Amino acid sequence: MAISERLSGNEAVSFAIKQINPDVVAAFPITPSTEIPQFISQYIANGEMTTVYVPVESEHSSMSACVGAQAAGARSMTATSSCGLAYMFEMLYIAASNRLPITMACVNRALSGPININNDHSDSMGARDAGWIQIYAENAQEAYDNFIQCVRIGEHKDVHLPVMACQDGFITSHAVERMELIETDKVKAFVGEYNPEKYLLNPDEILAVGTYDTPQYYMEHKKAQTEAMKNARQVIKDIAKEFETISGRKYDMIEEYRMEDAEYAMVIIGSSAGTAKEAIDELRTAGVKAGLIKVRVFRPFPLEEIAAALKGVKAVAIMDKTDSFSAAGGPLGAEVKAAIYGKVDGLVAANYIYGLGGRDVRVEHIKLVFDEIAELVKSGKQPETYKYLAIRE
């Protein structure tokens, strides 16, 4: 029997970590992910977990300790947000290129500056090219479900990559929701034991990790890394299917909501998908054929799924909860446009930057976006390259 509970996103992920009982956790406090190491510390104090907790002096060291621990053969985890993730930047690349399947609970928060503790996606989007798998949750249930799947995905023999399980700071991490937890024995059976093929603490075979790479080999190593990221696509789907058998909940690279006959679509990531679904229901009642594509997996990028879902659509609004300051829009905007290039004809694609630094996103904002893209189709005008949503001029 699944356990029905009322939990916040942070509580849900901490509970998943307790159920998995990893070998090592190294973490450092930063709002809004701080609760996760706090809960873990308490679980360990209570004798509910046997994890070795490394109370590091910074996020650079939490990721460094995870690199050391995972390379040594231990299942290792961390949690962070915003500046903490930025401080790990160098080590994120090292974790990925050493092919270490560390699992991170990333609780998304705006990057400084100006300093701001609220949600947007500038932190994890800034790390989008670091070589980590990135999976985003819409709510606490998904944060919990994704986290459990992430462990399996990263450790899969065709992947061996670190994984960020992202959820929106405060909106998801602190809001309490009704959700279902899976029994601990089922979670443990699902994730299984971590038995890496190569590890530092193997007394029968020495290993050198992080060696100096010359131009003769570096590119082949990068090629192997990109192949692993490609392999992750199928692995993510397979593990989602297996997860469905223990949870009854379906997951995929993207989630399509009322897209069957949609003429106007929105592509979005994270908690705002819930708001968008509400807006779409209202628009549908008013006769507007609106639909939503929620990007669950951002790395590897679901380019085929997105292009297929947008076939037959007249206009799409691509919503970025970060600006990449390219003066050409946000990262999701750029990648969705690249995904549809040459695949979907005559589609009007508008890119919006929204919800930065915790700016509220309401149903009426989403409806306004749908109005604007419908207007573009009607007038035959091209959209601005990108625009800020609901900004005070």
Next chain:
Amino acid sequence: MAYNFKEVMNRPDRLASGHRMCAGCGAPIAVRAVLKAIKPEDHAVICSATCCLEVSTCMYPYTSWKDSFIHSAFENAGATICGVEAAHRALSAKGKVPENYKFIAFGGDGGTYDIGFQSLSGAMERNQDMVYVCYDNEAYMNTGIQRSSGTPKYADTTTSATGKNSAGKTQNRKDLTEVIAAHHVPYAAQTTFIGNLKDLYEKSEKAIYTPGAAFLNVLAPCPRGWRYEGEDIMEVCKMAVETCFWPLYEVENDVWKVNYEPKNKRPIEDFLKLQGRFKHLFKKGNEDLIAEIQRDVDHRWELLLKKAK
């Protein structure tokens, strides 16, 4: 156990020859000697910060290390080896790996005194069961002899250049061993290459077999950066100790002990004059600079003797 030079030297090396460090480099001498203190039957995982040692001992697809080895970055050898040690605690508790593992991190002075200082301080404060060894050559050698906070005052480096308006590094050298001792770790010591390496060996053995965090600061000269002939390394080290520029001491459970007190403390010139990096100090008109260095060495030596009383 009493030091038996022959027995120790006959143990197999845990760092293979054929690495790419310069002839006469102090770093591999330090590494070999430290690793000799691991009982041959014990396993080890070695970590190195980014530095001359790292780039010359693990060029893919080769490794000079006979134990498992990890390099992750420049500033985090302390945290990286702590991750390995934490993994060992978790996995040995489950019976998945043998108990008898030792964890040793090496870093240059740049990776230890400067950019890796925070990570090292964290590791020392957590008192994890590992040894951090700084092989101190008093500058960033790997990137071409730039000054560090371990570079002595008035040394000529490529970022504390000497010239018409400069007599080299203008700042004092940080006393890292003392800073680590202030973490109240079970063992912190300072040493270099003297005689048959007894001091270095004994301190390594204590550091490795003392439970908890231990720190060794090994003065490991670099012929390129210090500008002396490679074969003079033992003389340079000897003068560092005989002048009290680099005292041999250890701090064991907060008890300070000076391991060697020269009967006739040599003038600092005897150390300085062996090295091209101090050549400018011997030009006419710079006598007061040498006098200042002497005063500083004397002052630090007095302070150390007081601590060790």
